[in-house]
Amino acid sequence: MKSNLIRRGTTLLGLILVIAVAYSLGRLDERSGSGVAQAQGGDDAVARATRAQPNRDAYFPNSEDLGPGEMRIIACGTGMPSARESQAASCFLVELGNGDKFLFDGGTGSDVRIGSLEIPYDLLDKIFISHLHTDHWGSFPAYFIGGWVAGRTVPLRVWGPSGSRPELGTAYAMEHIQKVYSWDIEGRTGRLPPDGGKLEVHEFDFKGMNQVVYAENGVTIRSFPQIHSLDGSVGYTLEWNGLKFVYGGDSYPAKTFVVAAQDADLVIHEVMMAAEDWITKYKFPPPRALEVGTQIHTSPEAFGKIMSLVKPRMAVGFHFFNDFDTVSSVESGIRSTYDGPLTLADDYLVWNVTKDDIRVREVVVNENAWPPAGVFDIPPMDESAAADIRPSDWTQSQALDVTDVDQAIYDRINEKYNLKVPMRMKQYFEGQKKQ
Ligand SMILES: [Zn+2]
Numbered sequence: 362m363k364s365n366l367i368r369r370g371t372t373l374l375g376l377i378l379v380i381a382v383a384y385s386l387g388r389l390d391e392r393s394g395s396g397v398a399q400a401q402g403g404d405d406a407v408a409r410a411t412r413a414q415p416n417r418d419a420y421f422p423n424s425e426d427l428g429p430g431e432m433r434i435i436a437c438g439t440g441m442p443s444a445r446e447s448q449a450a451s452c453f454l455v456e457l458g459n460g461d462k463f464l465f466d467g468g469t470g471s472d473v474r475i476g477s478l479e480i481p482y483d484l485l486d487k488i489f490i491s492h493l494h495t496d497h498w499g500s501f502p503a504y505f506i507g508g509w510v511a512g513r514t515v516p517l518r519v520w521g522p523s524g525s526r527p528e529l530g531t532a533y534a535m536e537h538i539q540k541v542y543s544w545d546i547e548g549r550t551g552r553l554p555p556d557g558g559k560l561e562v563h564e565f566d567f568k569g570m571n572q573v574v575y576a577e578n579g580v581t582i583r584s585f586p587q588i589h590s591l592d593g594s595v596g597y598t599l600e601w602n603g604l605k606f607v608y609g610g611d612s613y614p615a616k617t618f619v620v621a622a623q624d625a626d627l628v629i630h631e632v633m634m635a636a637e638d639w640i641t642k643y644k645f646p647p648p649r650a651l652e653v654g655t656q657i658h659t660s661p662e663a664f665g666k667i668m669s670l671v672k673p674r675m676a677v678g679f680h681f682f683n684d685f686d687t688v689s690s691v692e693s694g695i696r697s698t699y700d701g702p703l704t705l706a707d708d709y710l711v712w713n714v715t716k717d718d719i720r721v722r723e724v725v726v727n728e729n730a731w732p733p734a735g736v737f738d739i740p741p742m743d744e745s746a747a748a749d750i751r752p753s754d755w756t757q758s759q760a761l762d763v764t765d766v767d768q769a770i771y772d773r774i775n776e777k778y779n780l781k782v783p784m785r786m787k788q789y790f791e792g793q794k795k796q
Pocket residue numbers: 492494497589611
């Protein structure tokens with residue numbers, strides 16, 4: 362009996378010893394691991410408190426390499442023609458692992474989103490417009506001129522459809538938007554890189570089905586007709602490196618879309634709010650809600666029907682006010698006709714697409730971002746052109762002479778950068794004194 366007790370006691374002591382040794386060995390093993398393993402290990406308080414947590418489920422612009430076979434898509438506008446803080450209107454950026462970047466539409470408010478991504482404007486020189494509603498190109502002038510001011514040294518290239526008459530086409534719109542902004546463009550000429558203020562416009566037949574509108578550097582972009590308010594609404598497919606992206610613009614459900622979007626990886630199509638929300642929240646009378654929400658555009662149920670025919674790796678719905686009290690009816694409408702992968706897009710969502718995976722995350726931006734330096738050298742200012750473009754003598758005669766205080770700025774900058782930039786207004790005032 363006694364010996365049995367002693368034996369059991371010894372066994373218990375031995376067991377405790379074994380556990381203690383195993384535990385301390387485990388701790389030693391943990392400490393010899395990498396910082397990442399320690400941070401994720403869960404029981405090293407100092408590591409958790411002081412080391413970076415690498416697996417953040419968010420995308421911070423310019424913080425990740427784009428793989429050579431990878432496509433990254435960022436929603437820069439997913440809303441409606443009526444401006445709102447949380448959603449700009451239609452705009453998607455596509456970035457490819459070969460360095461190419463493409464904008465699809467530039468709806469109202471999207472210029473701010475584009476700027477927040479801190480991409481040099483030299484690299485944002487291609488935009489494909491689906492149709493000429495302001496919620497698809499309302500930010501175009503701001504992006505065109507703002508990108509020029511921010512250092513774009515190359516022309517902005519624009520693609521868009523024809524209309525049923527010349528004045529309803531993209532070329533007319535681009536010619537006249539430059540006329541509307543004559544004051545702005547003329548006043549900057551000579552001071553900014555000359556090519557950055559130019560547009561290179563490619564209008565194509567809106568009826569073309571899978572017509573190639575762009576083929577460079579291994580990237581092929583095709584257009585196809587969509588059905589919207591007037592003739593001249595199109596969608597686009599982009600194919601590169603075995604990946605296919607589709608952007609539908611605005612449309613009533615179209616057979617052309619189903620054909621064009623076959624075998625695609627990521628497929629973006631508009632989807633409208635439920636008819637009830639058009640009436641109660643958007644304050645549309647019921648007949649207009651039905652017409653706009655289902656006949657000019659695509660209802661949630663019809664969106665689902667389209668995606669059931671296309672069967673993409675990821676279906677993306679956009680173009681509705683995506684709120685806590687609207688999204689569930691959009692989703693339930695879609696789910697009545699489609700059960701595949703789905704993102705109901707909001708601004709600043711990002712999709713990383715490879716052949717193996719589609720990852721969806723939020724983009725986190727710096728609200729105070731500045732435009733980054735361009736990738737090409739900025740040509741010197743054309744001083745003769747800049748000197749010619751100025752207010753008239755009458756307007757200049759109203760100038761207050763502040764050259765005495767500005768001289769210190771010129772001296773400081775000229776010394777710092779080893780320059781001899783003359784002060785234009787000093788020359789003006791000295792000329793006046795001589796008269
Ligand atoms: Zn539209």
